[in-house]
Amino acid sequence: MSRPADLGSLKEGSYIIIDGEPCKTVEVEKSKPGKHGSAKVRLTAISVFTGSKKTIIGTVDTHIEVPMIDKRSAQIVSTTPTSVQLMDLGTFEVTESPIPTEPELQGKLGAGAEVEVWVVLGKSKIMRVKGTS
Numbered sequence: 001m002s003r004p005a006d007l008g009s010l011k012e013g014s015y016i017i018i019d020g021e022p023c024k025t026v027e028v029e030k031s032k033p034g035k036h037g038s039a040k041v042r043l044t045a046i047s048v049f050t051g052s053k054k055t056i057i058g059t060v061d062t063h064i065e066v067p068m069i070d071k072r073s074a075q076i077v078s079t080t081p082t083s084v085q086l087m088d089l090g091t092f093e094v095t096e097s098p099i100p101t102e103p104e105l106q107g108k109l110g111a112g113a114e115v116e117v118w119v120v121l122g123k124s125k126i127m128r129v130k131g132t133s
Contacts, residue, residue, distance in 0.1 A: 001068040002121075007041045008060025017065040018054040021047050022120045030060070048118070049125060051101070070119040073130065076111055084109060084126065086117060097124040105129060 002017055010016060014025050023045035033039045038059045045054050056064070074086040074095075083096045097117060100106065105126060109115075114130040 002065040003068065004063055005066045006060065007043065007056070007058050007062040007064050008039070010041075010043060010064075010066075015048075015067050015069065016043065016045055016056070017067050017121070018045060018047075018056055020121075021049065021054070022067040022069075023047050023054055048120060049123060067120050071127075072117045072119065074115055074117045076109060076113045076115060078111055079109055086115070086124075086126075088117075089114070095124065097126055100126045 008030070010025055010028060012025055012028055016023055016025060025043055025045045027044040029042040031040045038061070040057065041060055041062075042055065042057045045056070046052070047054060058064075073089040075089060077085040077087050077094060079085070079099070081099075083098055085094060085096055087094050099109065105128070108129040109126070115126050116128045116130055118125050118127050
């Protein structure tokens with residue numbers, strides 16, 4: 001799910017959908033309007049899931065999509081070499097999520113650990129470990 005917004009209304013740290021991928025904005029450059037044109041925005045963002053850098057350039061009134069981020073608490077049930085099985089602490093639903101690539105998270109993922117999971121555009125990602133395991 002997403003909601004519409006104007007490119008000129010975004011700030012650093014906000015989220016945007018670029019090429020169907022949710023991204024976190026890391027840099028926003030705005031230029032002043034010229035004699036025959038409108039103000040332009042150059043936005044640089046990093047993908048939430050892949051970590052790749054993406055750039056979008058447009059006028060301040062360009063319509064873009066902002067993702068709706070669903071933040072959930074979950075408990076790790078089990079781990080495999082490629083994924084983590086999670087139980088949502090609100091609905092008790094069991095789902096799978098890929099193992100995060102961040103090295104500070106990989107060592108803390110064990111059965112019974114409580115984590116924060118973001119669900120964006122139907123994909124899930126473990127963002128942080130809440131307690132010590």
